[in-house]
Amino acid sequence: MMREGRIRYYAPADYSEGKELDVLVKSIIDRTVVEYELNNTFFRCKKETEAFDRENSEEGRRKLDLIGALKNSRSFTSTHTVIAQMMKIDRGDDDEREELFSVALQNGQVFSILRDEDMELFYKTLLKKGKSLSKAAQEVKKLLEE
DSSP states (O other): OTTTTSOSOOOOSOOSTTSHHHHHHHHHHHHHHHHHHHHHHHHHHHHHHHHHHHHSOHHHHHHHHHHHHHHTOOSHHHHHHHHHHHTTSOOOOHHHHHHHHHHHHHOHHHHHTTTSHHHHHHHHHHHHHOSSOOHHHHHHHHHHHO
16 A cells, blocks of 8 residues: 555554554644644735735835845845845835845945945935934944945
8 A cells, every 4th residue: 555655654553552553643643733733824924925915015015025135135246236226216114214224234245335336325315315313324324424
């Protein structure tokens, strides 16, 4: 039956506590419970993502994707490419600007080229849009003024 793919496990027909079959059956039950819980988590996450996508515009999703790409940037080329794309979209949201200031301070790749012409222009534009400057924004401003 194993060769024909009809079963996955087999053990002697001894259901005594602690015997191979007892352990096998209990392991299958435990695995079923874990898979059930994982599936519930997956479908909850999927539902939240779908709701988020319905509530947010294409541009909003694009901004979040670009912020994520900048946060995870590991090369000068990709950093400059992301900044070029971000320059084309509105960055009016305070939370998004704050996230971008944090990225400038936390991502070594972004930090190291902050004074490049396009990076400097991008971050100076962000600084002008804010009504008040957060601690992260003040740090970025200081770095750009040095």
